Amino acid sequence: MRLGIAFLLLGYVLSQFYRAFLAVLAPMLLADTGAGPDDLALSSGLWFLAFAAMQIPVGWALDTHGPRRTTSLLLAVGGGGGALVFAAAQGPMTLHLAMILIAVGCAPVLMAAYYIFARTYSAAIFATLAGTIIGVGSLGNVAGALPLAWAAETFGWRGTVAGLGIITLGIAAAVYATVQDPPRVASADGQKGSLLDLLRLPALWFILPLLFVNYAPAAGLRGLWLGPFYADVYGAGTAQIGLASLVMAGAMVLGNFAYGPLDRVFHSRKWVVFGGNAMGAACLLTLAAFPLSGFWPTALLFAGIGCFGASFPLLMAHGRSFVPPHLLGRGVTLLNLFVIGGAGAMQLASGAVHRAGPGGVASYQTLLLFFAVPLVVGLTIYLFSTDRTD
Numbered sequence: 092m093r094l095g096i097a098f099l100l101l102g103y104v105l106s107q108f109y110r111a112f113l114a115v116l117a118p119m120l121l122a123d124t125g126a127g128p129d130d131l132a133l134s135s136g137l138w139f140l141a142f143a144a145m146q147i148p149v150g151w152a153l154d155t156h157g158p159r160r161t162t163s164l165l166l167a168v169g170g171g172g173g174a175l176v177f178a179a180a181q182g183p184m185t186l187h188l189a190m191i192l193i194a195v196g197c198a199p200v201l202m203a204a205y206y207i208f209a210r211t212y213s214a215a216i217f218a219t220l221a222g223t224i225i226g227v228g229s230l231g232n233v234a235g236a237l238p239l240a241w242a243a244e245t246f247g248w249r250g251t252v253a254g255l256g257i258i259t260l261g262i263a264a265a266v267y268a269t270v271q272d273p274p275r276v277a278s279a280d281g282q283k284g285s286l287l288d289l290l291r292l293p294a295l296w297f298i299l300p301l302l303f304v305n306y307a308p309a310a311g312l313r314g315l316w317l318g319p320f321y322a323d324v325y326g327a328g329t330a331q332i333g334l335a336s337l338v339m340a341g342a343m344v345l346g347n348f349a350y351g352p353l354d355r356v357f358h359s360r361k362w363v364v365f366g367g368n369a370m371g372a373a374c375l376l377t378l379a380a381f382p383l384s385g386f387w388p389t390a391l392l393f394a395g396i397g398c399f400g401a402s403f404p405l406l407m408a409h410g411r412s413f414v415p416p417h418l419l420g421r422g423v424t425l426l427n428l429f430v431i432g433g434a435g436a437m438q439l440a441s442g443a444v445h446r447a448g449p450g451g452v453a454s455y456q457t458l459l460l461f462f463a464v465p466l467v468v469g470l471t472i473y474l475f476s477t478d479r480t481d
Contacts, residue, residue, distance in 0.1 A: 095159075095270035099204045100224055101262050102166055105255070106197035107231030108239075109174070109190075110138060110310065111340070114318035115239045115333055119248045120186070128319045130183040132442030135315045138190040139435025143428050145198035147286065150424030154417075157272030158203030167263035170196025174256030178249045196259070201228070203270070205423045209411065210273035218360070218408035222351020225404050229344040236340045240333030289425055294413040297476035301469035302406055302426055303433035305368060308375055308462040309400040310434040311441055313339050317393060320455050325386055335390045342394035346401025353405065354480050360409040361478035364402045365470060371399030372466045379459035382452050403430060412479045437462065 113120070113131045120126045126134070145165075152161040173192030180186045201224070208220045242251045289295065312320075313336065321327035321335055350367065354360045374395035382389065407426055414422030444461045448454030 095266065096204060096207065096224075098262055098265040098269055099158075099162065099200060099207075100227055102162065102170075102197075102200040102259075102266060103204065103224060103228035104231035104234070105170065105259055105262065106200050107228050108235045108255070109170070109193045109197060109231075110135075110142075111231075111314045111336075112235040112239055114313065114315050115236060115329065115336055116243060116248050117315075117318045117332075118322070118329055119243060123248070124180055124182050124186060126183040126186055128315070129442040129446060130186070132315055132438060132445070134183070134186045134190045135311075136435050136439030136442070137187055138194040139310070139431050139438055141191040141194035141435075142198050143432030143435055145195055146202070146424040146428035146431065147421075149199045149202055150286075150421035153199070153202065153206050153420030153424070154275070157275075158199070158206050159267060159270040159272050162199045162203045162270065163263050163267035165199050166196045166266065167260055168196065169193060169198075171256050171260035171263060172196070174252055174259055178253035178256060196263075201225070202420075202424050202427055205407070205411075206420055207270075207273055209419050209423070217411060218354050218405050219351040221404035221407055222347050222349075225401070226344050226347035226351070229340065229347055233337060233340040233344060236336035237330075237333035240329050244329065286421055286425060289414065289418060289422055292413055294477050294479075295410060297472055298406065298410045299426075299429050301364070301368070301473040302410065302429040304437070304465040304469040305400060305406060305433075306403055306430050307434045307437040308371065308466060309339075309343060309397045311438050311462060312393060313343065313397060315438065316441065316445075316455075316458060320382075321386075324382060324452055324455060327386075331386070335386070335393065338390050339393045339397045343397035343401050346398035347404060349398075350402050350405045354408065358480060359478055360405055360412075360480055361473070361476055364405050364409065365473060367399045367402050368466065368470055371396055372463055372470065374399065375459055375463035375466065379456045379463060382455055382459075406430075409476075409479065437465070 113135055117131055149161060169192045173189045173196055176192060177186060177189035180189060204224050205221060208217060212220060317336055317339060318332045321332050353363045357363055374392050378389060378392040410426045411423060441458060445454050445458050448457040
């Protein structure tokens with residue numbers, strides 16, 4: 092099982108890479124395919140929406156067929172195949188298709204690991220395990236920064252992405268060979284249950300809105316808008332964009348590791364999540380107010396957005412504590428649907444927000460406020476949630 096978890100972890104490294112690599116490749120994609128920032132915003136948004144849409148069938152498949160077959164099949168066909176399509180793209184439409192395929196392939200990887208954690212380990216350490224796999228997996232986010240910039244300039248972006256497609260196929264085969272499905276659990280009354288049973292739980296109603304908006308700022312800025320921001324506002328090239336991306340990616344890794352055990356340190360999930368995201372909102376608002384404060388001050392604010400916004404594992408643990416055991420697969424994927432669906436919806440809308448802005452630096456200020464205001468609203472609703480640490 093440990094070897095299987097290791098290969099799922101490698102699959103999640105790729106998932107993090109694929110959701111963040113467009114920001115660094117943006118100048119090259121514009122030159123070779125004609126895809127501008129708005130096109131890439133659509134590609135990135137489609138990735139998140141396709142990923143979110145897959146959570147419902149993935150949840151059913153995890154409960155019905157187990158993580159081994161679900162993950163290996165989708166990762167091979169969608170992840171590996173999508174990367175090869177991306178490497179051959181000649182225009183924005185092919186990039187859109189490739190990103191959808193890659194999202195389908197990445198959709199089950201993290202949830203398969205969470206499913207195994209929840210079936211195999213104590214609920215008390217779920218947040219720590221969840222944070223650890225995201226923290227280690229976020230190395231893919233790091234690889235999608237300065238290392239990707241170097242590889243793309245050395246081997247070409249097409250060769251680099253094609254190589255990653257072949258690696259993805261290899262990891263999918265390894266998942267099939269090593270992952271073991273945990274025993275299935277039936278409900279006490281023998282009923283299979285459904286997604287509607289989860290949506291009837293009042294405890295989730297105050298958690299789901301924050302899940303919808305929590306990840307969107309870090310995903311949208313790191314995954315796409317950081318590159319155009321530095322190119323347009325500071326005239327930065329690929330190397331500088333890669334450096335700023337690396338700083339933010341590193342902060343996101345640190346945040347994922349830091350959040351994991353904090354519920355046991357402070358004996359609360361709710362207030363750790365609330366405090367961290369409040370600081371993330373403060374970083375967003377500060378960056379919106381002072382976008383011309385310099386390369387390093389803005390890079391540190393981007394890093395703060397990434398670090399404080401990395402509360403996903405603790406939010407997942409909070410929501411998962413209310414999910415019945417026999418609906419675990421559907422439960423974790425429902426929570427993830429809100430996270431990724433929110434990121435995708437806001438990423439799609441971000442292109443229109445940027446276009447509708449007054450132009451120049453002011454358009455990026457509008458974009459930052461677009462990410463900040465929903466986060467504040469989500470935090471306000473979350474204040475009424477029930478804390479739970481078991």
